[in-house]
Amino acid sequence: MADALRIFSEVYERERAALPGAQGWLGELRAKAVASLRESGLPHRRLETWRYTDLRRALDQSGFAEAPAHRGAVLKDAAAHAFDGIDAYTMVFVNGHFRPELSALAGLPLGMEVFSLKDVWDVHWVRAAVETSQQRLNAESAVSLNLALAHDGAAIRIGRNWNAQKALHLLHLSSDKGASHLRNVIMLEEGAEAAIFETHASAGVDDYFSNLVTHIDVGPNAKLTHVVFQGASRKSVLVSSSDIRLGRDARYAGNSLSVGAGLAREQSFVSFADKGGEADINVAAALRGTQHGDRYCFVDHEVPGCRSSVFFRAVLDGDAEGVFQGHALVRENAQKTDARQLANALLLSRGASMNAKPELEIYADDVQCAHGATIGELSEQSIFYLRSRGIDERTARGLLVTAFLDEVLERIPHEKARDSLKQIAQRWFGEAA
Amino acid sequence: MLEIENLHASVGGKEILKGISLTVKAGEVHAVMGPNGSGKSTLSYVLAGRAGYEVTQGSIRYQGKDLLSMNVEERASAGIFLGFQYPIEIPGVTSVTFLKAALNAQHKARGEEELDAVRFLKLVREKARPLNISDDMLKRALNVGFSGGEKKRAEILQMSLLEPSLAVLDETDSGLDIDALKVVAEGVNALRSPERAFILITHYQRLLDYIVPDRVHVLSQGRIMRSGGKELALELEQTGYAGFAA
Numbered sequence: 001m002a003d004a005l006r007i008f009s010e011v012y013e014r015e016r017a018a019l020p021g022a023q024g025w026l027g028e029l030r031a032k033a034v035a036s037l038r039e040s041g042l043p044h045r046r047l048e049t050w051r052y053t054d055l056r057r058a059l060d061q062s063g064f065a066e067a068p069a070h071r072g073a074v075l076k077d078a079a080a081h082a083f084d085g086i087d088a089y090t091m092v093f094v095n096g097h098f099r100p101e102l103s104a105l106a107g108l109p110l111g112m113e114v115f116s117l118k119d120v121w122d123v124h125w126v127r128a129a130v131e132t133s134q135q136r137l138n139a140e141s142a143v144s145l146n147l148a149l150a151h152d153g154a155a156i157r158i159g160r161n162w163n164a165q166k167a168l169h170l171l172h173l174s175s176d177k178g179a180s181h182l183r184n185v186i187m188l189e190e191g192a193e194a195a196i197f198e199t200h201a202s203a204g205v206d207d208y209f210s211n212l213v214t215h216i217d218v219g220p221n222a223k224l225t226h227v228v229f230q231g232a233s234r235k236s237v238l239v240s241s242s243d244i245r246l247g248r249d250a251r252y253a254g255n256s257l258s259v260g261a262g263l264a265r266e267q268s269f270v271s272f273a274d275k276g277g278e279a280d281i282n283v284a285a286a287l288r289g290t291q292h293g294d295r296y297c298f299v300d301h302e303v304p305g306c307r308s309s310v311f312f313r314a315v316l317d318g319d320a321e322g323v324f325q326g327h328a329l330v331r332e333n334a335q336k337t338d339a340r341q342l343a344n345a346l347l348l349s350r351g352a353s354m355n356a357k358p359e360l361e362i363y364a365d366d367v368q369c370a371h372g373a374t375i376g377e378l379s380e381q382s383i384f385y386l387r388s389r390g391i392d393e394r395t396a397r398g399l400l401v402t403a404f405l406d407e408v409l410e411r412i413p414h415e416k417a418r419d420s421l422k423q424i425a426q427r428w429f430g431e432a433a
Numbered sequence: 434m435l436e437i438e439n440l441h442a443s444v445g446g447k448e449i450l451k452g453i454s455l456t457v458k459a460g461e462v463h464a465v466m467g468p469n470g471s472g473k474s475t476l477s478y479v480l481a482g483r484a485g486y487e488v489t490q491g492s493i494r495y496q497g498k499d500l501l502s503m504n505v506e507e508r509a510s511a512g513i514f515l516g517f518q519y520p521i522e523i524p525g526v527t528s529v530t531f532l533k534a535a536l537n538a539q540h541k542a543r544g545e546e547e548l549d550a551v552r553f554l555k556l557v558r559e560k561a562r563p564l565n566i567s568d569d570m571l572k573r574a575l576n577v578g579f580s581g582g583e584k585k586r587a588e589i590l591q592m593s594l595l596e597p598s599l600a601v602l603d604e605t606d607s608g609l610d611i612d613a614l615k616v617v618a619e620g621v622n623a624l625r626s627p628e629r630a631f632i633l634i635t636h637y638q639r640l641l642d643y644i645v646p647d648r649v650h651v652l653s654q655g656r657i658m659r660s661g662g663k664e665l666a667l668e669l670e671q672t673g674y675a676g677f678a679a
Contacts, residue, residue, distance in 0.1 A: 380484070385521040388481050389535035389591060390509035390542060399534065403525025403574075 004059035005042055008179075009034070011067050012148050020151060021121045029134060033144040040141045043265075050265075052323040052355045053294040055142065058237050058263045064209035067149075068095045068178035081171060082229035082424060083197045086416045088167040089114065094203065095173075096180030096210075097152050111162030111192070117153040117183060126155050129185045129215045133243040137269060142239045146181040146213040153183040153212075158222075161191035167414070169197040172210065174236065179209040186214065188222035190247070195225040195414050200240070200260065202233035209237045220247040220274070225255075227417040229424065232260035234291060239265045246306070248274035255412040257405075257421045258285040258293055259428055267296040275305040283312040284408040284421075286401075286428045287320035294323035297341075301334040304364075312343040313408045315401050316352035317432065324356045326371070332363040341371040346378065346404050348397075398429040434459045434496060434630050435599055441490035442479050448489070449475040451655035457599070460627040464641055464666060465634045467652035468674040473634045474518060476652070477603040480632075481515040482508050495599065509535075510542035512598030514591070516605050520584040523575040528587065531575045532557055532594055539595060560593045564620055582613035589620035600624070601632045606640035618643030638670040653677040 012034055021027055042056035059065055091114065092102035098116035108114055120126050130147070137143045154170050172182060188194060200210065210232060218224050232238045238261040246252055258264060270279045285293050299308040314322040328339040341358035356373035378400050386396035405425040412418035435457040442450040449472045457463050467473050478486045480493070482505040493500040500508065523531065537547040548556065561571060564586045576584050585605055592600055602621070606614055621631065621644050633644060641649075641663065649665040651658045651674070658677045659665065 379521075382521050382523055384481075384483050384505065385517065385523070386531070386535075387505035388483075388509055388515050389531075389595065390506050390539035391534050392506045392538065395534070395538065399526055399531075400523070403523065407525050 002060060002063045002065065004056065004065040005038070007065035008145060008149070009038065011065075015067070015149070019149070020118050024122070025127065026121055026130070029131065030148050033134065033147040036138065037141050037144040037148060042145070043141055049296060049325065052321075052325070053263070053265050053292065055237070055239065055263070055265060059209060062207065062209065062237055064177070064179055064207055064237055066178045068176035068180060068208070081199045081201060082231065082420050083169050083199065083417060085420065086167060086169075086197070088169040088197060090169045090171060091154050092171045092173065093152070093154070093182060094175050095178070096150070096182040098154075109164070111159040112164050112168070112194075113157040113159070114168065115155040117155045117185065118151055120155045123155075125157060125187055126185050129187065129217060130183075133213070133215045136271065137241065137243055140241060142211055142265070143213050143241050146183060146211050146241070149181040150183040150213070153185070155185045156196070157187045158189060158192040158194045160189040162189075163192070164194040167195040167197055167417075169199065172198065172200045172212070173203040174208040174210055174233070175203040175205055177205055177207040179211065181211045184212070184214040186224070187217045188219050188224050190219040190221055192219065192222045193224075195227070195417070197417060198226070198228040200228075200230045200232045200238060202236065206233040206235040208233070210239070212240045214240070214242045216242060216244045216252070218244070218246050218250040218252050221249050222247065223251040225253045225413050227412055227414060227421070228254075228256035229421060230256060230258035230260050230264065230266065231424075232264065233262075234260060234289060235262045237261065237263045240267070242268045244268060244270045244279065246270070246272050246277035246279060249276035250278070252279045253413050254279070254281040255409070255421075256283050257409065257425060258283070258295075259287070259424065261291065261293070263292045265294045265296065267298075269298045269300070270308060271300040272303050272306045275303055277306040279306075279308045280411070281310045282408050282411045283310070284405045284425065285314040285322060286405060286425060287314065287322060288317035288432065290319050292321045292323075294325070296325045297327070299328045299339060301328065301330045301337045301339060304333060304335045304337070306334070307338040309340040310342070310358075311408055311411070313405060314345045314354060315348060315405060316345060316354060317348040319349075319351035321352070322354040324354075324358070324373070326358040328360050328369065328371075330360070330362040330364050330367055330369065334364045335366045337364060337367040337369070339367070339369045343373040344404075345375045346401065347375065348378065348401070401429045402426045436494045437491070438493075439491040440479070440488065440493065442475060443487050443489055444475060444485060449655055450479065452491070453652075453655070453657055455650065455657065457630045457632060459598075459630055461648065462625065462631040462633065462644065462646045464646040464649045465632060465652050466636065466638075466649060466666065466669060467677075469636070471652045472655045473652055474603055477515055477601045477632075477634055480513060480601050481505060506538070506542070509595075510539045514595055514597035514600045516588045516592060516600065516602035518604040518607060520576045520588050522577045524577050526575050527573065528571045528575045529554070529557065532591065535591070536594055557594065561590055563623070564590050564593075564616060566590055581608035582610065585609060585613065585617050586620070589617055593620060593624055596624075598628065599630050599632070601634065603634045604636065605633070606635055606637065614640065615643060638666045641666045651677055
């Protein structure tokens with residue numbers, strides 16, 4: 001047992017002078033974040049939004065809190081990953097640090113500005129994003145921890161009315177034992193369109209803690225397709241927090257497939273700045289062994305006329321634990337809101353478990369809201385039906401499991417990304433021992 | 434083709450079939466009729482090998498082999514097809530995907546060549562046309578949102594694609610209007626051949642106007658009470674099943 005919070009504090013004290021922005025606004029913001037982190041401690045189960053996941057305990061027990069020995073160990077190339085077959089610009093990060101020599105950014109068009117965050121913390125739009133995110137998420141101690149220690153990440157800006165034809169892939173790798181705190185800032189200006197893919201994976205190490213924060217700002221009439229494959233090592237601890245802000249008539253399509261991490265908490269905080277925003281968050285998870293996967297989505301409808309949909313599906317085998325907590329808050333002013341939350345889980349074994357808690361909190365009276373949750377097993381009747389046509393039992397189960405996840409993955413608007421993740425989901429079942 | 438001898442079977446510890454003997458030869462169509470609860474569906478599930486349908490006594494030989502020692506998919510690959518009374522909805526699996534998986538699984542089990550996508554699609558369309566099954570329906574999730582008639586036609590399509598030696602059709606006529614019934618019956622008749630046998634399980638005589646059986650058996654309370662030619666079905670239509678109580 002190690003006291004992870006104490007170690008993080010020590011790392012901060014040791015490194016603060018060397019962290020980007022030590023002297024200015026960022027240094028001050030970091031100091032505040034550390035103070036708030038020390039006061040609240042790391043997230044634990046007595047917090048309502050963390051009631052099924054004890055991050056504090058996982059970090060105390062794992063001993064992953066120390067900073068990695070290397071900023072990025074020798075790594076000749078980034079190995080095969082989820083979106084490999086797709087023509088995309090690629091930014092590779094190792095242990096939270098940008099690695100230009102592994103990345104592929106040649107030929108970026110004028111409308112796509114892509115930076116290593118460590119070089120642009122002080123640029124006005126980055127600073128604004130960091131400051132407003134911190135205001136919105138100041139209660140999240142994992143976000144404060146990230147702010148305290150983050151060096152680097154991706155800073156991306158898609159210019160006004162720019163339609164980025166080629167996707168951008170953020171590949172996050174871990175190559176050394178320890179903790180990394182990476183921060184992304186993604187900004188789409190008015191009328192811009194882009195597809196951003198993200199992969200989380202291990203590059204030869206199992207024992208790590210990856211703590212990411214992604215700020216996403218989708219401007220008026222802009223449209224972002226965001227597709228995430230979380231394939232972290234099955235011993236690792238991963239926390240990924242996204243602060244997603246939509247402008248007038250903006251559209252955010254968030255899609256993910258999570259099969260990795262020993263303990264994962266993936267959380268999205270969605271808010272609307274103006275009318276007509278639409279946010280779709282489609283989540284697929286497939287876990288086995290002793291994996292613990294927690295998906296939290298908070299959607300804040302503070303303005304009228306926006307739509308949100310959260311659709312979660314998990315397949316759980318072995319002794320895996322799945323968690324879904326969804327919370328749509330419809331404030332008094334947010335008339336004509338359409339908010340939906342749906343969670344379905346499929347348990348493949350006696351030892352697997354699922355906690356689902358979709359929640360609607362509504363103060364406006366002219367709204368359309370719905371929520372639901374189901375937890376079930378594969379239907380023996382369906383398996384018999386498939387077998388009666390000559391399909392062996394294992395294949396029949398695989399077909400049904402894959403179909404279950406496909407119904408979420410089918411919603412990915414980018415065809416090639418959709419096919420990539422569907423293939424991974426299909427392989428997942430076959431990988432069982 | 435099929436020899437059932439003194440078959441006893443239980444579901445959940447309760448004996449449903451109480452000594453059935455039935456011989457079906459290649460090329461024959463047998464109708465098994467009877468009131469609700471007589472054991473008709475149990476007989477079909479026992480033939481297909483469904484878990485929970487326990488054979489406590491007797492034997493079934495199929496093409497000279499011990500059927501009861503084979504699992505569900507082995508029976509399917511050996512040529513037994515069960516047409517379901519209530520075909521199961523499979524969300525997320527399109528009919529095309531399912532049909533291909535089934536056909537290729539059977540080909541593989543029999544050591545035959547698997548079909549490539551092009552040949553497969555051509556074959557499916559060929560078989561689907563006479564059953565009025567559109568490409569659109571083939572692309573939809575299997576049986577999901579299908580009407581009663583569509584589900585039964587989809588069953589017949591599966592049968593016609595898989596070309597079984599013995600087809601057991603459980604209440605294929607239930608829930609069909611007369612036009613759908615004719616389409617289904619034509620589908621069955623088109624498959625009649627000297628190498629293939631059918632067992633039609635039905636409550637009503639109506640289906641047998643369109644598919645004329647060679648033999649008719651009356652099942653009641655787990656036993657075959659009477660067997661005869663096609664005229665037996667007409668007699669039942671007049672008298673009902675009341676006379677067959679044990």
